[in-house]
Amino acid sequence: MNTLLLWLALFAQGIPPLPNQGGTVVGVVKSADGSPASHVRVVAMIPPESPGDVAAVASLATLTETDENGRYHLDNVPLGRYLIAAGRIDAMTYYPGFPEVAKATKVMVTAGDTLTGINFTLSGSSAGRASNSLVTSVPSADVPFQVIGVKVPISFPGGSPQLVLTNVRDGQRTIAALNSPSINLKQAPGTVGANQSYTVSIENLPVGYSVKSMMSGSVDLMQKPLEVPAGRFSTAISTTLSFQSVSQQLQSLISGLLVPPSTPPSAPTPLSIVVELNHPAPQAPASGIRVSGKFNGIIGTRTIFISNIQGTTYADGTFEFAGVPPGRHVITSRNNSAAAKPLGAVVVTGDRDIDGIAVEEFWVLPMDFASQSQTATPAGTKLSFPSVSGRVVEETTGAAINQGIVYFSGQERISFRLQPDGTFQIPRLLPGNYKIEIQVFGHINVSRDLVIEDEDLHIEFRSASIDAQ
Numbered sequence: 001m002n003t004l005l006l007w008l009a010l011f012a013q014g015i016p017p018l019p020n021q022g023g024t025v026v027g028v029v030k031s032a033d034g035s036p037a038s039h040v041r042v043v044a045m046i047p048p049e050s051p052g053d054v055a056a057v058a059s060l061a062t063l064t065e066t067d068e069n070g071r072y073h074l075d076n077v078p079l080g081r082y083l084i085a086a087g088r089i090d091a092m093t094y095y096p097g098f099p100e101v102a103k104a105t106k107v108m109v110t111a112g113d114t115l116t117g118i119n120f121t122l123s124g125s126s127a128g129r130a131s132n133s134l135v136t137s138v139p140s141a142d143v144p145f146q147v148i149g150v151k152v153p154i155s156f157p158g159g160s161p162q163l164v165l166t167n168v169r170d171g172q173r174t175i176a177a178l179n180s181p182s183i184n185l186k187q188a189p190g191t192v193g194a195n196q197s198y199t200v201s202i203e204n205l206p207v208g209y210s211v212k213s214m215m216s217g218s219v220d221l222m223q224k225p226l227e228v229p230a231g232r233f234s235t236a237i238s239t240t241l242s243f244q245s246v247s248q249q250l251q252s253l254i255s256g257l258l259v260p261p262s263t264p265p266s267a268p269t270p271l272s273i274v275v276e277l278n279h280p281a282p283q284a285p286a287s288g289i290r291v292s293g294k295f296n297g298i299i300g301t302r303t304i305f306i307s308n309i310q311g312t313t314y315a316d317g318t319f320e321f322a323g324v325p326p327g328r329h330v331i332t333s334r335n336n337s338a339a340a341k342p343l344g345a346v347v348v349t350g351d352r353d354i355d356g357i358a359v360e361e362f363w364v365l366p367m368d369f370a371s372q373s374q375t376a377t378p379a380g381t382k383l384s385f386p387s388v389s390g391r392v393v394e395e396t397t398g399a400a401i402n403q404g405i406v407y408f409s410g411q412e413r414i415s416f417r418l419q420p421d422g423t424f425q426i427p428r429l430l431p432g433n434y435k436i437e438i439q440v441f442g443h444i445n446v447s448r449d450l451v452i453e454d455e456d457l458h459i460e461f462r463s464a465s466i467d468a469q
Contacts, residue, residue, distance in 0.1 A: 022077045023076075023077050024075050025074040029072060032127075037070045040086050041087065044060075044062050044109070046082065062075070066086070079109060082106065082109060084107060084118050086122055087126025145180075148275070148277075154178050154314060155310075162204055168225055210278045211277060290321065291357060292319065292321070293359060294319070296359075302336055303333065303335050326349050345358070366433050390424055394464075414426075431453050434451075438463070443464060443465055
């Protein structure tokens with residue numbers, strides 16, 4: 001029953017579940033009074049792009065239920081980064097114990113590994129069950145838009161430029177990043193079946209940029225509002241996963257998949273927005289040099305930093321930093337999507353601009369980044385990512401221990417199995433501070449705080465048998 005429910009949930013969101021190709025997340029959920037939270041739903045969710053985007057069905061990766069002692073196993077979780085949450089679907093508690101998704105900690109799940117110790121306490125608002133229901137969404141319309149004229153900035157040290165459409169009826173603002181293909185508009189409450197009018201603006205452009213024109217067909221949106229016909233809007237129906245038992249979840253989910261679609265709207269009227277930006281006005285050159293490069297593939301809304309100073313990213317997948325001083329610098333992407341690893345590079349600068357830096361994937365962002373430093377390495381050099389390797393041995397005999405898992409923590413947590421000879425290797429890391437913990441079967445767990453610099457690091461861990469204590 002659980003397997004079929006999981007398959008249907010994944011099928012509904014277009015995620016093909018592959019048996020025996022995921023990882024496992026294990027933990028304990030307690031109630032607010034400290035007692036075990038028994039028979040409580042626990043889910044692994046794909047983190048939303050923003051806290052307001054949480055949708056239980058759309059982001060569900062797998063689910064289970066705690067036992068009498070509050071223990072849970074989330075099995076066959078696909079490779080990726082997830083939020084672990086428990087309780088009511090409409091009022092969940094997110095690991096490590098917050099009702100707000102913005103405070104949740106993502107965990108990294110790797111194929112074939114078990115991530116243990118994901119324990120947290122259920123918020124009082126998450127107890128119980130929500131009522132069974134079908135939810136009809138507010139009518140919405142997707143309006144394509146395009147920004148042209150210049151290299152379009154999507155993030156910079158002052159924030160992120162945005163396309164903003166404001167409903168004339170109720171003042172509701174709808175916002176989209178400038179590299180989005182469209183903007184999704186909602187009808188104002190009580191106006192279903194009526195045309196909607198929106199004022200259009202571009203907010204938070206970097207200094208030197210300005211809007212040259214905003215057009216929808218022949219309509220000048222800098223002078224007139226955007227008119228969206230009622231026929232452009234459509235209504236979708238979704239099922240809320242908020243049921244008393246797994247069997248009820250299955251029955252209702254199947255019902256949700258079989259709900260007939262709402263009455264189709266009339267053919268949408270062609271509608272789109274084209275914004276043209278002026279070329280930025282020249283700015284006084286900053287002291288230091290310019291460092292620029294390119295992301296590989298789609299970047300979404302990623303931001304970019306060099307030695308913790310934010311740079312500018314553009315819709316064409318490029319980035320740049322101005323005023324970079326000489327020395328060794330760490331470049332990192334932030335605001336990475338759930339399905340994407342962070343990107344970065346380590347470069348050495350001097351007194352000349354550096355172009356064409358290609359950022360590459362690495363495993364996890366460090367807890368704290370190593371600061372900029374001077375180095376004897378020639379300017380213009382891109383350094384290799386360092387790695388951490390090690391071996392785990394029995395404390396008294398020195399024999400290799402191979403039954404265990406290595407947990408490596410930065411701003412997220414990843415895991416690796418020990419090899420048959422007791423060794424492990426964690427490749428592709430950035431300089432910075434990390435924590436490593438090794439859980440060994442039949443032995444005392446060992447842990448250590450690590451400072452990774454530019455060179456590979458090798459460590460031997462010794463663990464005493466529990467029976468010897």
